[in-house]
Amino acid sequence: MKILLIEDEKELAKSTIDYLQSNDIICEHAGDVKSAISKVASYDYDCVLLDLMLPDGDGFRILAELKKLEKTDGIIITSAKDTLDTRLEGLKLGADDFLTKPFHLSELLARIQALVRRKQFNGKNLVRFNEIEVDVLSKTVKANGKSIDVTKKEIDLLLYLIGNNNKVLSKAALAEHLSGDMADMLDNHGFIYAHIKNLKKKLSDAGCNDYIKTVYGLGYKWQG
Amino acid sequence: MRKKLLNKTLRIYVLFSILILIISAPVFYFLTESLYIDDANEALLLRKNEFIKYSVPAMKLSDIDVWNKVNRDIKIEQPTIKLTKDSVFYKFYLDTLANENEPYRVLLTPVIIDNNLYHLKARINLVESEDLIKNIALLFFIILALLLTGLFFITKRLSSRLWEPFYAVLYQIEQFEIDKTTPTKSIETSIEEFYRLSTSINHLIERNTQIYQGQREFVENAAHELQTPLAVFQAQIEMFMQHPDLTTDQAEILTKLTDSSARLNRLNKNLLLLSKIENSQFVDKEKLSLNKVIEKQLDFFTEQAEEKNISIKKEINSETIVFSNPALTDILISNLLLNAIRHNIQDGQVIVTLNQNNLIVSNTGAGQAISADKLFQRFAKTNPSSKGSGLGLSIVKRISDLNNWTVQYSFDKDFHSFTVKF
Numbered sequence A: 001m002k003i004l005l006i007e008d009e010k011e012l013a014k015s016t017i018d019y020l021q022s023n024d025i026i027c028e029h030a031g032d033v034k035s036a037i038s039k040v041a042s043y044d045y046d047c048v049l050l051d052l053m054l055p056d057g058d059g060f061r062i063l064a065e066l067k068k069l070e071k072t073d074g075i076i077i078t079s080a081k082d083t084l085d086t087r088l089e090g091l092k093l094g095a096d097d098f099l100t101k102p103f104h105l106s107e108l109l110a111r112i113q114a115l116v117r118r119k120q121f122n123g124k125n126l127v128r129f130n131e132i133e134v135d136v137l138s139k140t141v142k143a144n145g146k147s148i149d150v151t152k153k154e155i156d157l158l159l160y161l162i163g164n165n166n167k168v169l170s171k172a173a174l175a176e177h178l179s180g181d182m183a184d185m186l187d188n189h190g191f192i193y194a195h196i197k198n199l200k201k202k203l204s205d206a207g208c209n210d211y212i213k214t215v216y217g218l219g220y221k222w223q224g
Numbered sequence B: 001m002r003k004k005l006l007n008k009t010l011r012i013y014v015l016f017s018i019l020i021l022i023i024s025a026p027v028f029y030f031l032t033e034s035l036y037i038d039d040a041n042e043a044l045l046l047r048k049n050e051f052i053k054y055s056v057p058a059m060k061l062s063d064i065d066v067w068n069k070v071n072r073d074i075k076i077e078q079p080t081i082k083l084t085k086d087s088v089f090y091k092f093y094l095d096t097l098a099n100e101n102e103p104y105r106v107l108l109t110p111v112i113i114d115n116n117l118y119h120l121k122a123r124i125n126l127v128e129s130e131d132l133i134k135n136i137a138l139l140f141f142i143i144l145a146l147l148l149t150g151l152f153f154i155t156k157r158l159s160s161r162l163w164e165p166f167y168a169v170l171y172q173i174e175q176f177e178i179d180k181t182t183p184t185k186s187i188e189t190s191i192e193e194f195y196r197l198s199t200s201i202n203h204l205i206e207r208n209t210q211i212y213q214g215q216r217e218f219v220e221n222a223a224h225e226l227q228t229p230l231a232v233f234q235a236q237i238e239m240f241m242q243h244p245d246l247t248t249d250q251a252e253i254l255t256k257l258t259d260s261s262a263r264l265n266r267l268n269k270n271l272l273l274l275s276k277i278e279n280s281q282f283v284d285k286e287k288l289s290l291n292k293v294i295e296k297q298l299d300f301f302t303e304q305a306e307e308k309n310i311s312i313k314k315e316i317n318s319e320t321i322v323f324s325n326p327a328l329t330d331i332l333i334s335n336l337l338l339n340a341i342r343h344n345i346q347d348g349q350v351i352v353t354l355n356q357n358n359l360i361v362s363n364t365g366a367g368q369a370i371s372a373d374k375l376f377q378r379f380a381k382t383n384p385s386s387k388g389s390g391l392g393l394s395i396v397k398r399i400s401d402l403n404n405w406t407v408q409y410s411f412d413k414d415f416h417s418f419t420v421k422f
Helices: A010-021 A033-042 A060-068 A084-092 A105-119 A152-163 A171-185 A190-205 B005-058 B063-070 B127-175 B192-241 B248-278 B290-306 B326-342 B392-402
Strands: A002-006 A026-030 A047-050 A074-079 A097-100 A126-129 A132-135 A140-143 A146-148 A168-170 A212-215 A219-222 B074-077 B087-095 B100-113 B116-125 B286-289 B311-316 B321-324 B349-354 B358-364 B406-412 B415-421
Touching: A002 A010, A002 A033, A010 A026, A010 A105, A010 B192, A026 A033, A033 A060, A047 A060, A047 A105, A060 A084, A074 A084, A074 A105, A084 A097, A097 A105, A105 A152, A105 A171, A105 B192, A126 A152, A132 A152, A146 A190, A152 A171, A152 A190, A152 A219, A168 A171, A168 B192, A168 B248, A171 A190, A171 A219, A171 B248, A171 B290, A190 A212, A190 B290, B005 B100, B005 B116, B005 B127, B063 B074, B100 B127, B127 B192, B192 B248, B248 B392, B286 B290, B286 B326, B290 B311, B290 B326, B290 B349, B321 B326, B326 B349, B326 B358, B326 B392, B326 B415, B392 B406, B392 B415
Parallel strands: A002 A026, A002 A047, A047 A074, A074 A097, B311 B349
Antiparallel strands: A126 A132, A132 A140, A140 A146, A168 A219, A212 A219, B074 B116, B087 B100, B100 B116, B286 B321, B349 B358, B358 B415, B406 B415
16 A cells, blocks of 8 residues: 655654554655655555645645646545534545544554545445455444454444554553544543453454454554 | 612702792791882871872761762771771671672771761771782793793703613623623713723723633633643653552552542643633534433543442433533533432432423432522532532533523422523
8 A cells, every 4th residue: 555645844744654564564755745746746645635824835736736737646634623614625625534634553543544535436335354344335244254243332342452453552542542522521531441341352252363462551453 | 778869859859849849938928018018008198198188177066967968988987996097907898799708908097077076987898919929829830830940851851861871881780791702882971070080980991801812811821731741741650650669659659640630631621611611612503402411421420420429310301402512511411310329328329300491410419408599600519529520510500601601509308409591
């Protein structure tokens, strides 16, 4: 998978690139509108991560350029500016998703994977990890060919863990991912423990390996 | 008790007028009377002198009876008392025509007629003079009363006209709300003091509004500017977390860091939200079913409540429709529910009551009431160690204000309740 990160904040760009590359994603970087436009004009990307406030102009210009070039790259806007107008403007210009800064890198990765899966959709939307198979559309999980009865939240959690394979995920990141719009309110991550416990039990009952590891008090990790 | 400025001046004015009237009427009466008595005395003296000069030399003893018969007001009498000089006094005589006693001014003086001592008694009826004095006093009283009442009403009208710009300025100040941008207009007046008052108050309002706007923008900009470094901070922590040789100590530090960064993030988002509300970025309103909003959120909060084994009870009968901004209504309800769960006790209870007029969120919690005065202020946390942002309730208040709803806190039978009245 190849993506383009358009971000002027060097440290943030570096962390993002490091995180994505360790998940086998080829990541290119552009720090301003000019270099971003020349890159999107020359190459195709599976996904473009777009910051809106760039030193030499508005990120919307890149969106307009992509539209003009009739590119089908998936676009995720990653911006600190989060108003209804910005969102609407972004969607109107062809953005697929909107992630407000600050965000968790694990969340960004999950969003990229979800977007790319949607874009490459060919009748099926399956995520496989060894003996586990998740059908994202029908929201079903199979282990060793047998269906497991899981809740919507548990599938969500499973996809997030698998997507961030071998990464330590903080409870905060998991909690925010699971609570969606309510994430801003959240100050208690206790409920994550219950979900993890249930998921672990269901997977081991179905004969799966124990992939979910606890990392001290910090969080959890999907270790394949 | 407070009185209007105008009434205060007029009251003093009226009191003064009444005092003047009360004092001046008798003073005037007695003064006129004494003047008239002087006049009467002089007239009597003149008659006496005329009598002595013209009548006495020609008069004989036999003429006395005739004189007394003809003259009613100057009589010659046998001396009954010893008299050496003029004596003037009041005396009442019976008026046989009107059959009543009437006051007279009487002069008694010794005269020598034909070498015999007689007393001359001259008198003047004072009845007419009394009437005159009374009439004059009355007239004076009426004129004065007219003058004073006239002045009173003129002053009243004039004052209220004069003070008009003052009341206009007063109204302007009363109507002023710093978070609502109403344009100030200066008041037209030819009076210098009021003009100065009006312009300086307008100046004050403008400056305050400017400062307030500046503050608002500052909060929004600051919150905005913080987002990027926060993003860097969070990303760095996440990268650090991926380090393969993490020790327990390091993991512990990282846990604290992630918690803090999440808290910073939440605080920042709430600040940003608050300033967005205040900058009227949520103006679109629509008809909403509160029941649906509550239902939608209860799943999430039921999950949140599980940890403390809190039961959530609904007392909702019919559907309640409100006219409000959907995003803000979501936030209002989630803040109230979160508050009810966060400050709850183990095995506690939350009751959500909804009817056409109110939404009440009650919860068990600390055993005593919280002081309500600071509750809705920013960062006014009753429990400093609480993980809350300290902004939740002030956001609830702002949203309620925006919809002209009221929100109140009460404590009754171990339940803390927040009531939103539509």
